[in-house]
Amino acid sequence: xxxxxxxxxxxxxxxxxxxxxxxxxxxxxxxxxxxxxxxxxxxxxxxxxxxxxxxxxxxxxxxxxxxxxxxxxxxxxxxxxxxxxxxxxxxxxxxxxxxxxxxxxxxxxxxxxxxxxxxxxxxxxxxxxxxxxxxxxxxxxxxxxxxxxxxxxxxxxxxxxxxxxxxxxxxxxxxxxxxxxxxxxxxxxxxxxxxxxxxxxxxxxxxxxxxxxxxxxxxxxxxxxxxxxxxxxxxxxxxxxxxxxxxxxxxxxxxxxxxxxxxxxxxxxxxxxxxxxxxxxxx
Amino acid sequence: xxxxxxxxxxxxxxxxxxxxxxxxxxxxxxxxxxxxxxxxxxxxxxxxxxxxxxxxxxxxxxxxxxxxxxxxxxxxxxxxxxxxxxxxxxxxxxxxxxxxxxxxxxxxxxxxxxxxxxxxxxxxxxxxxxxxxxxxxxxxxxxxxxxxxxxxxxxxxxxxxxxxxxxxxxxxxxxxxxxxxxxxxxxxxxxxxxxxxxxxxxxxxxxxxxxxxxxxxxxxxxxxxxxxxxxxxxxxxxxxxxxxxxxxxxxxxxxxxxxxxxxxxxxxxxxxxxxxxxxxxxxxxxxxxxxxxxxxxxxxxxxxxxxxxxxxxxxxxxxxxx
Numbered sequence: 382x383x384x385x386x387x388x389x390x391x392x393x394x395x396x397x398x399x400x401x402x403x404x405x406x407x408x409x410x411x412x413x414x415x416x417x418x419x420x421x422x423x424x425x426x427x428x429x430x431x432x433x434x435x436x437x438x439x440x441x442x443x444x445x446x447x448x449x450x451x452x453x454x455x456x457x458x459x460x461x462x463x464x465x466x467x468x469x470x471x472x473x474x475x476x477x478x479x480x481x482x483x484x485x486x487x488x489x490x491x492x493x494x495x496x497x498x499x500x501x502x503x504x505x506x507x508x509x510x511x512x513x514x515x516x517x518x519x520x521x522x523x524x525x526x527x528x529x530x531x532x533x534x535x536x537x538x539x540x541x542x543x544x545x546x547x548x549x550x551x552x553x554x555x556x557x558x559x560x561x562x563x564x565x566x567x568x569x570x571x572x573x574x575x576x577x578x579x580x581x582x583x584x585x586x587x588x589x590x591x592x593x594x595x596x597x598x599x600x601x602x603x604x605x606x607x608x609x610x611x612x613x614x615x616x617x618x619x620x621x622x623x624x625x626x627x628x629x630x631x632x633x634x635x636x637x638x639x640x641x642x643x644x645x646x647x648x649x650x651x652x653x654x655x656x657x658x659x660x661x662x663x664x
Numbered sequence: 665x666x667x668x669x670x671x672x673x674x675x676x677x678x679x680x681x682x683x684x685x686x687x688x689x690x691x692x693x694x695x696x697x698x699x700x701x702x703x704x705x706x707x708x709x710x711x712x713x714x715x716x717x718x719x720x721x722x723x724x725x726x727x728x729x730x731x732x733x734x735x736x737x738x739x740x741x742x743x744x745x746x747x748x749x750x751x752x753x754x755x756x757x758x759x760x761x762x763x764x765x766x767x768x769x770x771x772x773x774x775x776x777x778x779x780x781x782x783x784x785x786x787x788x789x790x791x792x793x794x795x796x797x798x799x800x801x802x803x804x805x806x807x808x809x810x811x812x813x814x815x816x817x818x819x820x821x822x823x824x825x826x827x828x829x830x831x832x833x834x835x836x837x838x839x840x841x842x843x844x845x846x847x848x849x850x851x852x853x854x855x856x857x858x859x860x861x862x863x864x865x866x867x868x869x870x871x872x873x874x875x876x877x878x879x880x881x882x883x884x885x886x887x888x889x890x891x892x893x894x895x896x897x898x899x900x901x902x903x904x905x906x907x908x909x910x911x912x913x914x915x916x917x918x919x920x921x922x923x924x925x926x927x928x929x930x931x932x933x934x935x936x937x938x939x940x941x942x943x944x945x946x947x948x949x950x951x952x953x954x955x956x957x958x959x960x961x962x963x964x965x966x967x968x969x970x971x972x973x974x975x976x977x978x979x980x981x982x983x984x985x986x
Contacts, residue, residue, distance in 0.1 A: 444737075491735075491764050499735065503759040506728045510760060513732020513740075516717065520693070520738070540756070543725035551717075 389432070390600045397427045397600075400462040401629040402656040403475060406663050407458055408643040411479040414487070417639035419459040421563040421598070421624035422530060428603045429528060430463050433611075438468040441495045447525045448498050448514050452507020453532035453561065454488040455641070460497070461485050469496035476663055505538025507531065508558060512544050515553040526611055529558045534566030537575050542587070548617040549588030556617040557610045558589075561597070563626035565637045581621055590618040597622030598629075630655050671834035675773040677809035678830055679704025681816045682741060683711050689820060693733055694741045695719055697726045702832070703743040703773045723752040730768045731760035739820065740768050746775035746829055747788035750795055761825045762798040768825055771816075775829040776923035777951065777968055778873060778961035789951045793928025795827040796901040802854055803900040804828040805922075805930075807838050807875035811898060814843040814852035822854060829872065833961045836876040857904040863893030866979045867911035867918050869934055871897050874921040874949070874970065881975035892979055903933045905941075912942045917982035919947045921975050926950040945985035947978035 400423050408414030426449075430436065434447040451460050458478065465472045470484060477483035484493045488502025499510050511529035518525055535541065548556050560580070568574050577583075584591045590613045594606045603622075610618045626640070627633030630652045633644075644652055686692050686708055693715045700706040700718060709716035719726040723744060730740035742749065749772040750757070761768045777787045796803045802824065806812040812830060819826045843850050850858060860875070861882055870878040875896050882892045893915055895907055912918060918938065920931035931948035938946055951968045965971050 499731070500759065500764040503755055505724070506731075506756055506760050509725045509728030510732035510735070512725075513729040513734070513738075514736055515732075516693075516729070517733050517736030517738050520715065521736070540724040540728065543720070543722035544728065547719060547722070547725055547729065550720075 385601055385604045390604075393427055393431060393600045396431060396466065397424050398629070398656060399466070399658060399661075400427060400459065402653070402658055402661060403462040404458045405630070405644060405649065405652050405656070407461070407475045407478045409649050410476055410663065412643060413479060414458055414643055415455040415641050416458070416643060417565070417626040417633065417636070418453065418456040418532065418561065418563065420628045420630070420633065421626045422453075422456050422561045423459045423462075424598045424600060424628075425559060425561070425603055425622060426459050426463055426530070428600065428607060430467060432604060433607045434528070435525065438496070441469055445523050445525050448511070448527045450499050450501070450507040450511045450514075450527070450529040451489055452501055452529055453504065453535050454501030457489045460489070461494070464494070464496040467496075470494065504532065504535040505540035508541050509544035509547065511556055511558070512548050512551070512553060515548070515556045516551065518555060524555070526555050526557060529556070531558055531560050532566070533560055533562045533564060533571050533577060534574070536560065536577055545584070545587045545589065552615050553617045554613055554615055558617065558619040560619060560621045561624055562621050563624045565626045565635070565640065567637070567640050569637060584619045584621070588616055590616050592618060592620045594620050594622040597624035670837065672809035672837050673832065673834045674806055674809055674812040674830040675702075675704050675832060677812040678771060678773065678816065679707040681813045682708040685816065685820055686712050686715065689739065691737060691739045692741060692820070693717065693738045694743070695726055695730050697721055697723050697744040697748065699744050702745070705741070705743045723748050724756050727753040727756040727770075728760050731764070731766050734766040734768050742768060742770045744772060745779070745786060746772035746791050747786055750791040750827070751788065754794060758798055762800045765800045765824055767823050769819055769828065770826065771828045771830065773830045774832045776831060776872065777956045777964045777970070778923065779832045780961045780964060781958050783958035784955045787956050789923070789925040789956065790928065791827075791829060792900055792922070792924050792930065793932065796933065797928070800825055801901065802826045804854070804898060805871040805900060806830070806898055807872060807896055808835055809837055810839040810841055810843045811852065814850070815898065818852045818854060831873060835873050838876050838879070852898070855899045855902040855904055857898065857907045858896045859893065859907070860896055861892070861894040863891045864915055865891045865917070866983050867893040867895060867915045868921060868975060868979065869895045869897050869908065869911070869918060869930065870921040871900065871930055872923050874923055877970070877972045878921050878975055881972035881979065884972065884976055885979055890979060890983060897930060900930050900933055903937065905937050908934055908937050909942055912938055912944045916986045917945045919949060919975060919978045919982050921949040923970055924950050925953060927953055945982045947982045949974045949978050
């Protein structure tokens with residue numbers, strides 16, 4: 382008998398659908414942003430926050446909370462949608478994204494947004510920051526986990542591999558990196574820009590436990606792999622999550638064009654029909 | 665009163681003080697990038713191995729790990745050579761430390777040109793410029809060992825990013841032990857300069873190794889009938905605007921002296937105040953806009969114009985322009 386009941390999975394899927402709609406609505410309203418990668422990561426972020434992580438929205442600075450670092454900061458609309466739904470801040474804030482005075486910056490700002498653990502946006506830095514948090518846990522004898530979401534294109538940054546070496550050296554078993562392997566970066570397919578394969582072998586060679594997630598947009602698979610990831614002993618874990626950029630809206634899927642461009646009005650109308658949610662409204 | 669020690673390296677004072685502070689404050693952690701012997705963080709590592717992290721020859725890693733530790737209430741002291749600690753990981757400092765205003769102390773040794781024979785690749789004369797342009801960053805340049813100790817004790821109590829610049833070679837110990845000058849006990853305050861010598865004709869604003877040179881220059885100027893004020897501007901940011909303006913009004917001419925490029929450092933910071941609030945003649949002593957070269961510290965100071973001689977010439981020139 383599975384602990385991953387159909388009800389649990391249905392609830393997570395409903396949440397993710399809501400978040401997808403909100404990602405598109407908030408970036409549409411903002412007139413800019415990164416919907417494609419937000420859509421590929423949202424299922425994993427949903428499972429982390431609604432199933433896996435030990436957090437308390439009423440106490441965003443609670444010392445023993447699990448940490449989530451969005452190293453690929455440009456997909457923050459996904460995280461903002463989740464944090465708002467959990468009550469870290471009000472939903473109205475979502476519709477101020479990228480506007481002057483908003484608590485929701487174009488890329489995450491830990492000083493402005495409750496629930497954001499680290500200011501990111503300049504790629505490649507989150508993994509080492511997560512290492513620092515895992516080291517602090519060890520020093521303070523706390524048992525929280527540190528999750529770090531990386532983009533696949535982001536792995537071209539040298540800082541990532543410096544952190545990867547360090548994490549294995551320090552045996553940071555409470556550190557779980559997740560690679561959003563949607564295979565697309567701004568200039569095209571990752572394998573055409575600067576190839577990453579064989580990606581799993583690279584992480585293995587760096588001393589990490591490597592888990593491959595066949596479908597990073599499938600709730601049940603995500604649940605299983607995250608539970609497995611937190612059982613690793615003596616080394617850090619990376620989950621290579623095969624995802625689909627733009628997942629959830631048919632015409633956006635696997636299209637690099639939606640990396641950093643928002644939908645046009647007619648596209649938005651089509652997307653709204655695909656992500657129909659009774660009673661949904663903006664404002 | 666303790667006796668003056670002739671010469672001491674600021675990095676040695678750093679290494680010793682870190683151990684002292686580490687005993688008192690358990691939140692202090694120290695990170696280095698394979699230069700712990702040279703930066704003297706090794707002394708802390710030997711005393712507190714669980715609170716020391718060698719990040720390898722990987723400065724971007726060094727800075728970002730420190731940032732993560734700081735988010736969890738640790739007080740990371742981060743050390744390597746100044747050229748690598750600032751330039752090599754600059755965007756990491758900007759994004760992960762300065763922008764989120766995290767409590768990381770970047771204390772770099774082997775700064776300036778007096779690192780010496782290693783040559784240009786290991787010298788830096790632009791670190792002050794690039795660090796002080798970062799919002800939220802505090803920039804400190806102690807003159808000698810006692811001032812380094814005093815500065816460290818102050819910054820450990822300050823919550824926010826710090827860049828502190830130290831040297832490799834022994835420098836003249838200028839202050840008395842326990843941070844006193846001419847018998848008078850001093851207090852190290854961020855942003856508050858110290859007037860070492862009163863004077864009415866011209867003011868020499870200096871920091872780091874140039875403080876000793878400035879005091880020498882001031883004595884020689886006196887013998888030539890020029891009464892110069894000497895201000896140790898140990899904090900380049902936030903700079904002591906009040907002292908600069910007071911000096912500009914009372915002496916009417918300013919000289920800056922620093923072991924740094926004349927572009928963007930202490931001279932630049934003083935110029936920014938003067939041109940906006942009280943334009944008086946300003947002469948800058950520092951390294952011209954060039955890459956430096958290998959040599960012994962004293963030789964390089966002569967070659968690149970970082971001695972009392974240049975300060976004297978600059979002071980005369982500034983007075984003449986008044």
